[in-house]
Amino acid sequence: MNIGFIGYGEVGKEMSKGLSNYEVNNIFAYDPLLMDARPGILSKNTKLTYFQDANELSKQHMTILFVAVPASKSVEVWSDIRETINKETILVDLTTASSNEKNNINKIMEEKGMSILDAAILGALKVYQNAVPILVSGKHADNLIDIAPKIGMNITKLNENVGDATNFKYIRSIFTKGLSALLYEVMESAEKLDIDQEIYHSITDTMDKDDFGEIINRYIKSNVKHSKRREKEMENVSEFMKDNNIKTYMTDATISKLKDITQADLEDNLHDKNYHWIDVIRAFNQK
Known part of the structure; x- marks a missing residue:
């Protein structure tokens, strides 16, 4: 060969x-x-x-x-x-x-x-x-x-379909590279305030508790009802970080995404209370 x-x-x-x-x-x-x-x-x-x-x-x-x-x-x-x-x-x-x-x-x-x-x-x-x-x-x-x-x-x-393998890799990169950047921002903030080990253990305990598929389901579904409140929380977080001279790239991006989710009024389109994460995303994409 x-x-x-x-x-x-x-x-x-x-x-x-x-x-x-x-x-x-x-x-x-x-x-x-x-x-x-x-x-x-x-x-x-x-x-x-x-x-x-x-x-x-x-x-x-x-x-x-x-x-x-x-x-x-x-x-x-x-x-x-x-x-x-x-x-x-x-x-x-x-x-x-x-x-x-x-x-x-x-x-x-x-x-x-x-x-x-x-x-x-x-x-x-x-x-x-x-x-x-x-x-x-x-x-x-x-x-x-x-x-x-x-x-x-x-x-x-x-x-x-030629192109779909590339699309898969690009979309997967949103998660892998985005998660990496998010962790930098989280641990940068934690280390600056000298609570890095406590934050590290708190996050790992949370992520190790459940199957990751269940974490995806829970995290996406939870914003259907709580995105507006979380917008305000993250705006407070952004101010806190700026007060401590920490860049807020990922935090500000989170605020922007939460605003989009809030404006989508997802609860109006999710009549079945047993909805799954994919139902939420489909409703969001149809907004």
Whole structure:
């Protein structure tokens, strides 16, 4: 089996290390920063060959081609290789381009009878290498999933809509990065007032008490009735933080969101008292 990478930075190098432990005969790589690099041996099974340009690489017989270039170069790369790539190759876009850009790329490729897979990396490459969790969407996702176990890859299909894997990653990032920023603001405030350990234990005790699914349900539902009161509470919190010279980025964002929830009058749309979090969100989105 031969596997290609256009763009051979951290993504390509880390995945290649893991792939070389499987029945992968050749890794083909192109990166403008590595044009003078010499061929190498990744393992007793796998050779690494560098190419002088993307088109030269795309002409090779490959089972999978991964494109892992900077997002700004993604459309350009796919446009360049669409005339030379083998139609039997599984085409995987690992870039951080937006879903709109990936849909545009897919349209470009469909003009030549091909389709890409939108792929979102959901873990640490240096930890997992080729086994990093990857979510894919696109018409031929099952083809990649069939091959994945043979080369130690951890692939999950989301659906057949190019762009949805990227949307999933973006939305998930709202939580992961947003939670990280929120915790900074919380613990910055706590440490400044010398109650950091007490706050730490109070929060962890609360979060460890219930299944996280139940926490999501409870937290979203509770604002249906209490958003107005919480607006005022958080305005007081914001003033308290400013009095202590603490920046209020996440706190002020919370106030803005609570105001939106209050203005939505969600109770008027939730007649069934046994509503679930998804009912609340649907009512909010329909406001």
